[in-house]
Amino acid sequence: MVATTDDVLHIKEAFPFLSANEVGKMIKAKNSSEGQKKPRINMMTRGPSRKQVIILIVKLNTELIVNSANIYIANINKCLKNMKSNVITDFIHVTNKGVVITMNKPANTFDLSTIEKYIKNISNINLDSIDSPYLPKSKSYLKIVGLPHKMENGLITPDFVKSVIKESHLFEDIMLVSKPRIIKALSKSDMTVVWIDIWDFQSNSATKNIINCQFNIGQYIATIHGTNMNSSIPQCKNCWK
Numbered sequence: 001m002v003a004t005t006d007d008v009l010h011i012k013e014a015f016p017f018l019s020a021n022e023v024g025k026m027i028k029a030k031n032s033s034e035g036q037k038k039p040r041i042n043m044m045t046r047g048p049s050r051k052q053v054i055i056l057i058v059k060l061n062t063e064l065i066v067n068s069a070n071i072y073i074a075n076i077n078k079c080l081k082n083m084k085s086n087v088i089t090d091f092i093h094v095t096n097k098g099v100v101i102t103m104n105k106p107a108n109t110f111d112l113s114t115i116e117k118y119i120k121n122i123s124n125i126n127l128d129s130i131d132s133p134y135l136p137k138s139k140s141y142l143k144i145v146g147l148p149h150k151m152e153n154g155l156i157t158p159d160f161v162k163s164v165i166k167e168s169h170l171f172e173d174i175m176l177v178s179k180p181r182i183i184k185a186l187s188k189s190d191m192t193v194v195w196i197d198i199w200d201f202q203s204n205s206a207t208k209n210i211i212n213c214q215f216n217i218g219q220y221i222a223t224i225h226g227t228n229m230n231s232s233i234p235q236c237k238n239c240w241k
Contacts, residue, residue, distance in 0.1 A: 052136055053107055053115060056098040058129040065122070066094050072122070076101070079118050080111060087111050098131075107135065139177055140200040140207040146214075146222045149184050149192045156217075158182060161194050164217050170210050170224070175199045195227075 057065075065072055069092045076089045088104045101115065112133045120127055147156060158179040165171045165180075177197035185191040200206040207226060214223050 051103045051106055053101040053103065053112060053133045054095075054098065054136060055101070055115075055119065055133045056131040058126065061126055061129055062094050062099055064124060065099055065119070066092060072118075076115055076118055079114050083110070083114050085111050085114065089115075101133075137199045139197050140204060141227050142196050142198060142207065142210075143225050143227050144180075144194040144196065144222045145185075145191075145225060147192045147194065147217055147220050149190050151218055151220075156182060156192055156194075161196075161217070165196070168215050170213055170215055174206050174210070194222075 073089050073092060080087055080089070086105075087107050090102045090104055092099050092101050094100075103111075107115070112135075116133050119125070119133070120130060144161070149156060158181065161180045161182065162176065165176070175198065177199060181195040183193050183195070185193050198206065210224050211226050212224065214221050216222070
């Protein structure tokens with residue numbers, strides 16, 4: 001960057017006894033600092049770990065468990081050891097909806113069942129307010145292709161797709177985040193793309209099990225594909241609202 005007359009005058013006004021050489025050095029230093037990129041702060045938000053087990057329970061039960069956490073941790077580990085599990089519970093902490101148990105490694109279904117059985121046998125615990133333990137989940141995005149925009153009983157709708165998915169064995173253990181979204185593949189096409197968001201484990205095991213699988217919707221064969229696109233964002237004016 002070339003020094004301007006205003007730059008020189010401003011410096012001379014502030015430092016009248018500086019030599020021309022010193023003024024030149026100040027301008028050079030100023031221009032050098034302006035050309036440098038501002039430092040960027042790299043921020044990374046850590047989500048729930050796969051080593052955690054989440055139990056949704058009411059606050060009263062939460063306080064009961066956490067107040068004697070060291071005892072319950074020891075007892076849970078004894079139960080896991082007796083069941084020949086190689087998973088060890090490290091600690092318990094409270095969230096706004098329940099408790100999170102952190103393990104030394106990811107738990108499997110058998111471990112979750114053992115933990116659930118022990119928790120539900122704690123004295124004075126309210127069983128009606130305890131959900132089954134589960135591993136942390138995240139959203140996965142899928143799209144279903146191969147369907148016409150209009151079927152024999154009329155336009156294909158989100159509620160219709162949802163009812164079919166509910167009955168399909170492929171989605172037996174899968175929960176939808178929201179209603180499916182339906183768009184026409186092209187404005188002049190009769191084919192439809194169905195976008196669905198599902199709750200998945202952080203290992204994406206649920207998604208991996210159904211990617212590229214096919215199933216019937218009426219007489220048509222639909223195919224499931226993975227996608228990075230968020231189906232909650234309207235893709236075109238033909239989207240269902």
